[in-house]
Amino acid sequence: xxxxxxxxxxxxxxxxxxxxxxxxxxxxxxxxxxxxxxxxxxxxxxxxxxxxxxxxxxxxxxxxxxxxxxxxxxxxxxxxxxxxxxxxxxxxxxxxxxxxxxxxxxxxxxxxxxxxxxxxxxxxxxxxxxxxxxxxxxxxxxxxxxxxxxxxxxxxxxxxxxxxxxxxxxxxxxxxxxxxxxxxxxxxxxxxxxxxxxxxxxxxxxxxxxxxxxxxxxxxxxxxxxxxxxxxxxxxxxxxxxxxx
Numbered sequence: 001x002x003x004x005x006x007x008x009x010x011x012x013x014x015x016x017x018x019x020x021x022x023x024x025x026x027x028x029x030x031x032x033x034x035x036x037x038x039x040x041x042x043x044x045x046x047x048x049x050x051x052x053x054x055x056x057x058x059x060x061x062x063x064x065x066x067x068x069x070x071x072x073x074x075x076x077x078x079x080x081x082x083x084x085x086x087x088x089x090x091x092x093x094x095x096x097x098x099x100x101x102x103x104x105x106x107x108x109x110x111x112x113x114x115x116x117x118x119x120x121x122x123x124x125x126x127x128x129x130x131x132x133x134x135x136x137x138x139x140x141x142x143x144x145x146x147x148x149x150x151x152x153x154x155x156x157x158x159x160x161x162x163x164x165x166x167x168x169x170x171x172x173x174x175x176x177x178x179x180x181x182x183x184x185x186x187x188x189x190x191x192x193x194x195x196x197x198x199x200x201x202x203x204x205x206x207x208x209x210x211x212x213x214x215x216x217x218x219x220x221x222x223x224x225x226x227x228x229x230x231x232x233x234x235x236x237x238x239x240x241x242x243x244x245x
Contacts, residue, residue: 026130029144032172033120033165038202041244042121047202049242051113058114069110082110117239118202120165120174127151127159135169138176138223142169145223162219173203178222188212190222190231200244207237 048057054071069080079090087107089098098106115122123130131147143166150159166176178190190212193205210231217225225231 023132023134024144026132026146029132029146029167029172030120030123030130030165033167033174034124036172036203037118037121037174038198039121041201042118045202046245047118047242049117049239051117051239054113056110056113056117058117067110067114069113080106080110082107116207116237117204119177120167123148123165127153133164133220136166136223138166138227141175143167143175143223144169147220164220164222166223176223176226178219180219187215188217188219188222189234190226191237192226195238199242202244204239204242206239208233209235209237 043060043062046057046059048055050056054069057066057068057070059066064084067082071078076092077090079093081088081090087098087103087110088095089103089106090096122128127150129149129151131149133145133147136143136145146165146167148163148165150161152159161179161181163177163179165174167174173193173196175193176191178188180186180188188211190210191207192210193207195206197204210226211234212222212225213230213232222231
């Protein structure tokens with residue numbers, strides 16, 4: 001009888017300890033991840049890089065920003081400029097009128113490339129909602145798993161997209177991310193960071209870009225599918241010729 005009571009007592013103690021475990025605060029984890037990436041430097045910097053066949057330039061000054069994309073096509077040199085006040089397209093250095101629907105499309109495209117280039121910087125914007133999910137193991141390393149959603153007010157046209165970030169529990173570096181999107185029929189992507197380098201104090205990485213082999217999967221299970229080799233490599237996301245001032 002005493003043995004049974006002892007066993008039950010130990011069981012209850014373990015349950016109570018598990019229930020009493022405090023999960024980290026998502027905001028604290030994101031703050032550290034942004035700091036490790038060089039967030040203070042990003043906030044007041046000019047960053048330039050090439051992505052695929054286009055040149056990008058981002059100028060930030062503690063809240064004010066100007067995000068640019070420049071490329072050449074059949075009509076000449078195209079330069080898209082997105083700032084706090086709106087979007088402008090230039091053709092051969094002359095501003096042209098752009099329909100609202102196309103302006104929104106171009107803005108989203110420009111913003112998306114700059115957004116991914118300096119992640120997790122940007123996750124402290126007022127429209128960002130962060131939730132700590134759990135700590136997980138991927139390839140024998142421990143990660144904070146954090147869900148990110150966006151409020152409709154200030155969240156952009158793709159505010160319904162959902163992101164998941166896996167942040168190393170020791171280094172606080174963002175090493176994996178995933179997201180679901182509704183545009184173009186919808187889908188999911190999982191990205192694995194590689195080729196880490198620091199340029200003037202800012203961390204940059206490239207990504208292996210995966211999608212699920214099966215469409216009927218849960219976004220929050222993509223880390224498990226990655227571990228089980230159940231994701232298909234689609235492309236590599238590489239930024240080149242990076243400069244920081």
